[in-house]
Amino acid sequence: MVAPIAVTSGDPAGIGPDLVLTLSQAQPGAPLVVLGDHDVLAERASQLKLDARLQRWQPGDALPHDALAIWHCPAGAPVRAGKPDPATAAGTLAMLDRAIDGCLEGRFAGMVTAPLAKSVICDGADPAFTGHTEYLAARSNTPRVVMMLATDNLRVALATTHLPLRAVADAITGPSLAETLRILEYDLRLRFNLPRPRIMVLGLNPHAGESGHLGHEEIDIIQPVLEQLRAEGLHLTGPLPADTAFTPRYLEAHDAVLAMYHDQGLPVLKYAGFGQAVNITLGLPFIRTSVDHGTAFDLAGTGQADHGSLLAATRLAMSLAQG
Structure with missing residues (x-):
């Protein structure tokens, strides 16, 4: 029982x-x-x-x-x-x-x-x-937990949570991002019975940095982490521009989205299901x-x-x- x-x-x-x-x-x-x-x-x-x-x-x-x-x-x-x-x-x-x-x-x-x-x-x-x-x-x-909000058809996890926007870029490091993605992938398998979760990872900057013209975090931090974890067997897509990621083409092909900061991912999720969404603490x-x-x-x-x-x-x- x-x-x-x-x-x-x-x-x-x-x-x-x-x-x-x-x-x-x-x-x-x-x-x-x-x-x-x-x-x-x-x-x-x-x-x-x-x-x-x-x-x-x-x-x-x-x-x-x-x-x-x-x-x-x-x-x-x-x-x-x-x-x-x-x-x-x-x-x-x-x-x-x-x-x-x-x-x-x-x-x-x-x-x-x-x-x-x-x-x-x-x-x-x-x-x-x-x-x-x-x-x-x-x-x-x-030592580390991950915040994820979910509706019936959308799951959005966060790489950083309640930080001033000015502090977000400094908080995104290779080790912290890798650990966040491992926790997300593990709990999607353990809690949600997804044998091989498909995770879409957003970039930090507009247009995911535009090949370095709008920021280097994607090139210096996010992309190397994704390559490392793909070699470990994780199914990861990105980094993708946040302004086009939340479209049917991408969402239908993924089980969860990892946003880099609070107001990058949660406004979309709450628009889609406010009052019916659930906050889940992973890890x-x-x-x-x-x-x-x-x-x-x-x-x-x-x-x-x-x-x-x-x-x-x-x-x-x-x-x-x-x-």
Whole structure:
């Protein structure tokens, strides 16, 4: 029997609680455990007039068949929907730690994360906090992870993530790019059952450098790495100009795209499937999926939050856990 999936409810003042509450109706009987403040979730369900039955759960308990299992993680302070409070930051990190430990110990088959606010965590608990992905990597002693977002027919991974554009070129080195591509290729085989993944690699510069006239990163860094990895057996195309890569001719012939930076690849993916896309962290020793959006404090408690991305992330996590 596959262990359940942990679903963290994110910042308690954001739309995370709203979203996870919908799982009781959208995924009834699914092997899920929601981590969050039980009282906050119950209050939010009442505020939203949701018929969501919540049952407290702790390790060792059987999963309920007719209720949403809630592993109570105290918020640490009173919570008002739409009003972020740094006093809840320590509780949010403790909730995340429980999910990580559960995955590392085999209690959970993977985890799905609802959105949290980096600024709230930095102000209230950890000034060095840079995001879910980096925190998961540090806690699991994983030296490098890869961010990939996916819709039903498009997968886009990133060579660099949350960096100022000025810093991107310096962050793209031969060793880092090679390791990123190896992780991407390995997890596409391991998690997505693709025997020989076909990966399209974008150039950094306009027109992929135009033979050195618009930049030398393609010639000096990207192309040598691709040649090295092709010799190892990886199926790689590129470097290709980003402005023509996202066309049917190329996409139909590849299983994933590696973009060099955040806003090179993700605008295309989110245009294609915003609200239904899933954020997947590759390279971790456990499955982790997440939503493709933020905390949306202005929508918390209003009933207007779109739960499509959380449902997609949950379904994908369960599918990956089942092999």
